[in-house]
Amino acid sequence: MAKEEYSEKVQELMNNPKNIRNIGIVSHIHHGKTTLTDNLAAAAGLMARDLVGERMLTWIDDQERERLMTIYGATVTMSHEYENEKYLINLLDTPGHVDFGADVTQAMRAVDGAVVLCCAVEGVMPQTETVLRQAIAERVKPVLFINKVDRAIRELKLTPEQLQKRLAKIVVDVNKFIQRHVEKRYAKEWIVKVEDGSVAFGSALKKWAISVPYMQRSGVTFKDIIDLCSQEKNEELANKAPMHIVVLDMVIKHLPNPLEAQAYRIERIWQGDVDSEIGKQLINCDPDGKLAAVITKITSDPHAGMISTARIFSGKLTRGQDVHFVDTGRTSKTQQVTTFIALRRIPVEYALAGNVVGIVGLSEAAVGQTITDSDFSLETFKAIKHIFEPVVTKSIEPKHPQDLPKLIEILKILSREDTTLKVKINPETGETLVSGLGELHLDAKVERKIKEKGIEIIASPPIVVYRESIFSSSPVIEGKSPNKHNKFYISVEPLPIEIYKAMKEGEIRDGEIKGKNLELRKRLQELGMSKSDAKDLILIYNHCMFLDSTKGIQYLNEAMESVKDAFLKVMDGGPLAQEPCAALIVRLHDAELHEDAVHRGPAQIGPAIRRPISQGMLKAGVTFLEPRQIIRIDTPQDYIGNVTAEVGNRRGEILNVEQEEYTAIVTAKVPVAEMFGFEGALKSATGGKGFQSLMDVMFEKIPNDLREQVALRIRERKGMPKEIPKSEI
Structure with a gap:
């Protein structure tokens, strides 16, 4: 199809949100997402049919072909006819490896529905559950496609009864997970069912x-499928039951259009008042409303520069339009608005609410930013919350000092593209630290990209990211400003575990508490916080809370920004070794402030807040929380002893052992500090037959006998005094 003809066809479909489906393809690694995307793209005429499973249309980076995995994901816009109507489908292929989970979470902000793939041979795997959690957290509705059924038939030699039992178990497992994590109001509506066609095989x-509806419509039976598959009559099978028809029919029938989805998604993902004028425009997906869109992906193009992918929730976006970045207050002009076929961009004149589009020209954009009309401002969309936090850090420096400015600029761009990459530059030592979700994450998305820009670097071995926290409360401690004119009375205490869990799940999110926020107060009280404490909460940051329990203190409102900034600074680097803090509450009890603003500026307020927080943590017995991974290890049963020994040698804990036919599934919890080199050791211990998958990451208290050793090691690396600070109180 000619580029102009395709553009006109898509532009027409983009104007009818009722017939738009924005969907993500998500699954565990190697369960077939990109091959499925190829299949659907080929059926839409976007690539040759005989290249399905080989071309990998959405692999936009050379690394993806080298590593044989999706790292970045991409968007493909296609059309499909269902019941004599044309539909526009914006399909986002996503990575399956847990180290690239940021791309999945970011994609979930852009879409309204998800096709969850499961391998018929492996079943529901840890990353299947992770991507489902990511979808549910953004109120993205799932359907299920069970892939590789041909392998279950031919390789496992399953009888029809055994095959049906295996497929039914996958459906049950997925539904159990959905019901466990979805909000109650969606528990019945969002489960997937074989009989209604929200499950396909x-x-x-x-x-x-x-799918059942297709079988009823076409006359194809389950026996036909098994017979043709067993005889490897794949072409005949593909003609009788074409994948693109079954899957896209399922998408259109069971996944919501933007009009339906935004009615319930907006209150979840936007932090403004849904009853306001702009709130109603967002809920109604109003094309005539003010522009409100979110940047969900950033890619670099050697010719066009930075390409932003954005979901438009209200209003209209046109080529040459001035747009306002709500987060930064800056304004920029769009040079081009496009749809996508992976690497190819197809220009369109404009896009209305409900569409996912590419934007050329927003050179300062970052993932998660809110854009609107240049003459308007609105509340930002909520920060995109990732399930896993960065737990591995590397120190990166240029081999040639003159390359340092260029290196820092590249790192800033990379952190705008991937919000799980954290870049920290020590102003005193010049050390540049980059934190990510794992070694592969840093290697593929940071080190490789820097080298591609022609910069030689020296990277340290992986460093584990710790958190500083407390397990008892401090007394109230006085903090004085350097000029002695201002006093603050502060205590610290542990954050209740139930609230910490809710933060980890993304139910309670970072940010300043604006207005009364009665919904948040109610939830905090349900989790055990007192009514008065819930009312006093003014700021949440990195799983820590700041409470203002003062009453009627003169001038405090004028000084509050400096107070908050000082709180944030300590939370970014605690007193033990300047590691980030977690799971604690800082409470301001009282304050005395000088009447003259000159005597209560940031230089006076900052030290008066930071010292009592740090001293309070030391008095309460500050220690480290270390990241620990819960992993699933699949191994032949003969090697269970070797596996448990390998886990035990790494300070690990065996949580469960299940046996299925010839395979054992070992669930274990192991400190990240002990996980380096584990993959190779596991292969050696299992004759090359064992493999591990990440299920979860959590921060837990480090053993007491390791506290000082870890503190000294971190302080030495950071160039800090070796002496561990003690409470002066």
């Missing part, structure tokens, strides 16, 4: 799929 590689 097939083989993306062999280009066929079936």
